[in-house]
Amino acid sequence: MRILKLFFLIFFLLSFKNDAQSLKNEFVVVVDAGHGGKDPGNRGNGYFEKNIALKIALNVGEILSKNKVKVVYTRKKDVFVDLFRRAQIANxxxxxxxxxxxxDAHNSNAYGAGTFVLGLHANERNFKIAQKENSVIYMEENYEQKYDGFDPNNPESVISLVLMQEEYLEQSILAANYIQEFFVKDLNRRDRKVKQAGFLVLRNTYMPSVLIEAGFLTNKTEGKYLNSAKGQKEISSSISKAILKYLRSLDNNRVELKIDTKPTPEKIKYLFKVQISASSKSLELKPYNFKGLSSISKTKNNNGLYKYYYGYTNSYNQAKILLKTAINAGFKSSFVTVFKDGKPYSLKKYLAEFE
Ligand SMILES: [Zn+2]
Known part of the structure; x- marks a missing residue:
């Protein structure tokens, strides 16, 4: 009897281990709990969206960590985080x-779970969902500058969002499909499908990105489910399974999906960096010396002047996104620089040749 128990135990452990080992590469997933602090999110049936989102996010993170995925959170507590900052953490x-x-919230009895990728909304309802999630920027300081005059209430304004994520659309849709698949297969949730809409928080990330509306707090039954430990556990488990399935699909033939945000500099003919400052002082390349930015490098010229750069990429479009991040971090006079075969080169010349 005892041997049988032991046998089952081993079998049980092995079946878990197998799951965890199936990822060969190290993957990083950023889990973003919507809202927080002064922004409660929607208050359907008196619940707090911010609290429910956080619980689900923490559960998802815990499950992924156990499966050898590196998890980064945009918040782990009840604090307010700018939409822009959330993307920056991911980048x-x-x-x-x-x-x-x-x-989600609605003034009908609507219920069910849906997953969004960045894109043009196909209908008014999708626009309204994005509008609601985007309107948090009114609580942020300097939101006009930060989001280039983006207006959550103007459908036209959303169009400018879309281009930035285009590169990752296919992968984002794949991940979103898996999430919906598990919601339906595992939990028998009403399938509100994968949809596109203009969510600001997805605009500035340069990686596949999805936004999950786990259900409606305004619906009596679903609100109660979402607010329960059982509901949160089940939802987190389904989301995690979907993410692991997505990562496994990348794992086998891991093409560089990250478009060389970390290329090997020697191998690259043209390398872009964002120059954030120049100084005669040699600073340690730590985030606290650079307003929280990581991925800093420096050069020293003959006059003893140090130039500090943020990020590196072989794509000019990526460099422009890095530039935005640097400006938003407070390096207002940052600009994009290019190196050819490791030596400083004229950006003007580069653009004349290639753009
Ligand atoms: Zn929300």
Whole structure:
């Protein structure tokens, strides 16, 4: 009898281990709990979206960590975090996937779970969902500058968002499909499908990114489920399974999906960096010396002047996104620089040749 028990125990452990080992590469997933602090999110049936999103996010993170995925959170507590900062955290982590977790609200009895990728909304309802999630920027300081005059209430304004994520659209849709698949298969949730809409939090990430509306707090039954430990556990488990399935699909033939945010500099003919400052002082390349930015490098010229750079990439478009991040971090006079075969080169010349 005891041997049989032992046998089962071993079998049980092996079946878990097998799951964990199936990822050969190290992957980084950024788990973003929507809202927080002064922004409660929606208050359907008196619940707090921010609290439910956080619980689900922490559960998802815990499960992924146990499966050898590196997890980075945009918040682990009840604090307010700018939408822009959330994307920046994901970019600095050089993540493979960004998932933002929310709950929906509606003045009908609507229910069910849906997953969004960045894109043009196909209908008014999708626009309204994005509008609601985007309107948090009114609580942020300097939001006009930070988001280039983006207006959550103007459908036209959303169009400018879309281009930035285009590169990752296919992968984002794949991840979103898996999430919906597990919601339906595992939990028998009403399938609100994968949809596109203009979510600001997804705009500035340069990796596949999805936003989950886990269900409706305004629906009596579903609200109660979402607010329960059981509901949160089940939802987290389904999301995690979907993410692991997505990562496994990348794992076998891991092409560089990250478009060389960390290329090997020697091998690259043209390398872009964002120059954030110049100084006669030699600073240690730590985030606290650079307003929280990581991925800093420096050069020293003959006059003893140090130039400090943020990030590196072989794509000019990526460099422009890095530039935005640097400016938003407070390096207002940053600009993009290019190196050819490791030596400083004229950006003007580069653009004349290639753009
Ligand atoms: Zn939300």
């Amino acid at each position: 600095d982590a050089n993540a493979d996937l960004f998932i933002s977790i929310h709950c």
